[in-house]
Amino acid sequence: MTARTTKARVGVLALQGDFREHLEVLRALGATGSLVRRPEHLDLIDALVIPGGESTTIGKLAFQYGIIPKLRERAASGMPVWGTCAGAIFIARRVPGHPHPIADLMDVTVVRNAFGRQQESFELDLAIPSLGAVPFPGVFIRSPTITALGPNVVAMSSLPDGTVIAAREGRLLATSFHPELTRDLRFHEYFLGIPRD
């Protein structure tokens, strides 16, 4: 682990969802993890993870408590942001039919519940070249998929049928699945490796 990752102050948006799992992984990797529930908490961090959860709940509460404008400002000035599942929906620019506000950070279209309902939730090992040759354990729970990528967005992983399930645009990351529910820390390590100001 580099000195840089050790000192990272990483926030996890803690309005609803599996924020504790993210926090535990980040702390295991030596980052200073903190929970973000108010706009002013964003002042104390250098990077932010938006966890899995219910995107409508997260979007509504984030909007109501004024987190979205501050987050947009921080992301525009280069703060790394990673959204997993509901988090990917929250940071997307376009989400068809979403009933609550989203942060509109990343130039992607994300489709909710793209594989179906809970009974269609699944595990599958994934090829993610940026993380090396060893397959990554993919946990998909009522997961979204990334259906359209802007010109600066790079697909990091796709299913055999071409469906994009992980993407990066500069310092922004979106994943359909939940690395925080597995014992594989590589995706969190990768996020901590993104340069911070």
Add this chain to the structure above:
Amino acid sequence: MPSRPAPTRVLAQPVTGTWLVKAGHAKMLRGGVIMDVINAEQAKIAEDAGACAVMALERVPSDIRTAGGVARMSDPEMIIGIMKAVTIPVMAKCRIGHFAEAQVLQALGVDYIDESEVLTPADERYHVEKGTFTVPFVCGARELGEALRRIAEGAAMMRSKGEAGTGNIVEAVRHIRAITDGIRALAALDAKGLAKAAKEYRVPLALVRQVAKDQKLPVVLFCAGGIATPADASLMMQLGAEGNFVGSGIFKSSDPARRAKAIVEATTHFMDAKLVASVSTGLGEAMRGIALEAIPAGERLAARGW
């Protein structure tokens, strides 16, 4: 079963219904509020208020209480109507031990099944063998042993039983305290004591050892039964619940949309008393409520199941 996973396995094809996706879904609900709704209109109100899921049922517990008779699984038409109306997860209840109702709910495609004491139990000896289903289950418990028995049967999420339909939080407090106290008590036990506890609880020793070591259940624990106000929601979160089910408390109040929203906010910001005060202000009348002593022992729902 809770202990997971075999790290060397390779999943070249998608596998559904794994423990990780079942118990993982409950983790996604954490910090949220799951609301009882009886039609599509209420489901929309719940979704707009920020509910993380809804429980579709024909009658809320307070009406089940008033109506008496046998309470069964809801009409599939009504459940499907709610599934079509909202994008958030939809749960539905089956009777304790009624695995055929559970099969029907799974066939309908609900996201979670609540094997619930609020309905009239169907089997006096066995709960549903939940591990064999693709759909995950949530179950109620009054104390640690009961919670562990349900988890050993495959429940992927737990909740307190409380005393549903009363608007009275006292039973939920008792149950959440009994569960968390039970977990703490395990920490003090040696190997022999843990074996004795497993025998007493009638669950596998490995499960008791895991809970003693982790000092928490291997699944998410919500509060259910009696929440009527934002302060109730905050109380239960501070006592160790990871989220709240609200049944009659919302749609039996004078301003359901506003109360629903207030309870969602109080659940997220449960440590922020100023915020809980602010969302509690001018909410209108809460549901009427029933003192526990006023309910004959034979009519207490929490006593159902074992």
